[in-house]
Amino acid sequence: MTSSEWFGPQPSSGARPDDTVILNETPDGTVATPDGADATVALPTSSETVIIPPPRPVPPQEKIETPPPPPRKRRRRPVAVAVVALLGAGAAGSAAYATTGDIPRGVEVLGLSLGALTLAEAEKALREHVATRSAQPARVRLDGQDVTVTPASVDLTFDVPATVDAAATSGIRLFGTKTIPPAVRVDETKLETALRKQLDPERVTVLRPAIAFRGVTPVARYAKAGVDLDRALAAERVKAAWPTGGVADVPLTERTPVMTDEQVDALVEGVAKPAVAAPVTVTVGGESIELGPAAIAKGLVFRPDGQGRLSPAIDAKRLRAAGATAFGPVETPAEPATVRLRNGRPQVVPGTPGRLVDVAKLGPELLEVLPATGPRKVTGVLAAAEPETSAADVTKLGIKQKVSTFTTYFTGGRNAPRSQNIITIAKAVDGAVVQPGATFSLNRHTGERTYAKGYKDAPVIVGGVLEPGVGGGASQFTTTLFNAAYYAGLQDVEHKPHSFYFSRYPSVIEATIFYPTLDLKFKNTTPYGILIDTATTGRSVTVTLWSTKVYDSVKTVYGPRRNQTSPPTVRREAGPKCISTSGLPGFTQDAWRVIRKDGQEVERKKFTWRYDPEPRFVCGGTE
Structure with missing residues (x-):
């Protein structure tokens, strides 16, 4: 056999004869083949020599076809790399898909998908989604009874930004959805108040401690265990149920007092009693004023915390009201902006700031000295007080034109007692402004009509008879004001015509007044403010309302008098209380107020009144 018949290189000088070829075992368990290729073979575990027989010789006349070499591992490497690259690209693509926008895909809030949206887009979409839900009342099963709570009354709202933030940080996911509960806010104190109004008070058996003043005497109430409304639990369950329209189950829970009788007594003896034992001197700007025990008792309160534990505090609002007289000499009240008639036209009058004792800062100072038994002194400061109503507020009211006016006439001249009463009440009402949606009460505005306010004795109807009474004649102004409001198209809330008919008034459309049982009330149902302007002469009183005109016209259509x-x-005992009259017939009559707007009739309201016949009163004498 010649050397050309061998597969691979010729054996070296140390090789065996032409019957065998020796392959060397490499350290990694492979065998080096003659052509240098890697061929993995099963080898013994020991380092022995492996003898492989030589290939069978091929006759010279035959054509030898060399078989293709077996596949090599390193030729598969590009395919593997490609697969890994594709997987990496897929993962990167999936991550990019999942993180498109600020909100991960698959995130939902109340059934609304927010995935792939930006924060701004998500907030806009969620606000629109919950807009209708926001107005829906909260349904509560309170101690087994179904009640509702208006969201606006307890500041129950969706916190859209907080919900979107929670959605944005909820984590990336490639498949499925994740539901994010909406963030909800509520004023726990207001919610508790609203629920307690609808809760049967007899069901609440817990008794919280309290300390209050009866005059300047502190009175203690001790705690007792029982069941009560748990404010925190109620808020938690309402916030959870309201977004989906569910019913929040709010039971009463067992409550144990956290304050003992001895602790309540300690507050009474250590704070309440010494607080009202003597006045406190307050020095403000070099001047000294005294807060008396009565004012201190009004301002000092003992407030419970969430558990019912009492602690003393100064109620600034109550102290301001109680100490108004004491603070007066050192204060300058702010004047609110208003509107006045100047040169026959409404003009806005700007307000002016004032300087008031800063009761918020004074409160802690008072609490420091109230437990002391000796003379107590504190230093107060004045703070700027802006007007409650600004010129801009008044301008927005739209008071710019005359919308109605009405005049009634009287006799006796300006100096007659009855005329004086008409003039006095007219001045008290002049310049009043009725806000949109507000109800004006004549009794509330003027208060009781007394001699101290300038009212005099004049005829009034008492028990169906005419007698002298303080403020007689005020009904004439009442009728004038009622008609001005009536012809402005305002809502009649309360009025009562006279028992007897007086020719100086329009029948049916008139009103009397008597403090405090009979009042005149009307509601401003327009979107504009109303200025009440009054004017008097020696024989008339006129009321004009200024605002922005809403209606085309307001008229009265009368029906005929009937049942006359x-x-x-009637003879009465002669004396100062008897007033003689000639008598008037009684009758019943209807009147319709007809209001037109934009060329159409928008209201036709019927007013009906039955007048008693006014007796012919005869003072003394016989028939």
Whole structure:
């Protein structure tokens, strides 16, 4: 056999004869083949020599076809790399898909998908989604009874930004959805108040401690265990149920007092009693004023915390009201902006700031000295007080034109007692402004009509008879004001015509007044403010309302008088209380107020009144 018949290189000088070829075992368990290729073979575990027989010789006349070499591992490496690259690209693509926008894909809030949206887009979409839900009342099963709570009354709202933030940080996911509960806010104190109004008070058996003043005497109430409304639990369950329209189950829970009788007594003896034992001197700007025990008792309160434990505090609002007289000499009240008639036209009058004792800062100073038994002194400061109503506020009211006016007439001249009463009440009402949606009460605005306020004795109807009474004649102004409001198209809330008919008034459309049982009330149902302007002469009183005109016209259509009755004759004992009259017939009549707007009739309201016959009163004498 010649050397050309060998597969691979010729054996070296140390090789065996032509019957065998020796392959060397490499350290990694492979065998080096003659052509240098890697061929993995099964080898013994020991380092022995492996003898492989030589290939069978091929006759010279035959054509030898060399078989293709077996596949090599390193030729597969590009395919593997490609697969890994594809997987990496897929993962990167999936991550990019999942993180598109600020909100991960698959995130939902109340059934609304926010995935792949930006924060701004998500907030806009969520606000629109919950807009209708926001107005829906909260349904509560309170101690087994179904009640509702208006969201606006307890500041129950969706916190859209907080919800979107939670959605944005909820984590990336490639498949499925994740539901994020909406963030909800509520004023726990207001919610508790609203629920307690609908809770049967007899069901609440817990008794919280309290300390209050009866005059300047502190009175203690001790705690007792029982069941009560848990404010925190109620808020938690309402916030959870409201977004989906569910019912929040709010039971009463067992409550144990956290304050003992001895602790309550300690507050009474250590704070409440010494607080009102003597006045406190307050020095403000070099001047000294005294807060008396009565004012201190009004301002000092003992407030419970969430567990019912009492602690003393100064209620600034109550102290300001109680100490108004004491603070007066050192204060300058702020004047609110308003509107006045100047040269026959409404003009806005700017307000002016004032300087008031800063009761918020004074409170802690008072609490420091109130437990002391000796003379107590504190230093107060004045703070700027802006007007409650600004010129801009008044301008927005739209008071710019005359919308109605009405005049009634009287006799006796300006100096007659009855005329004086008409003039006095007219001045008290002049310049009043009725805000949009507000109800004006004549009794509330003027208060009781007394001699101290300048009212005099004049005829009034008492028990169906005319007698002298303080403020007689005020009904004439009441009728004038009622008609001005009536012809402005305002809502009649309360009025009562006279028992007897007086020719100086329009029948049916008139009103009397008597403090505090009979009042005149009307509501400003327009979107504009109303200025009440009054004017008097020696024989008339006029009320004009200024605002922005809403209606085309307001008119009265009368029906005929019916069921007329003749006046009886009534003799009364002569004296200062008897007022003689000639008598007037009684009758019943209807009147319709017809309001037109934009060329259409928008209201036709019926007013009906039955007048008693006014007796012919005769003072003394016989028939």
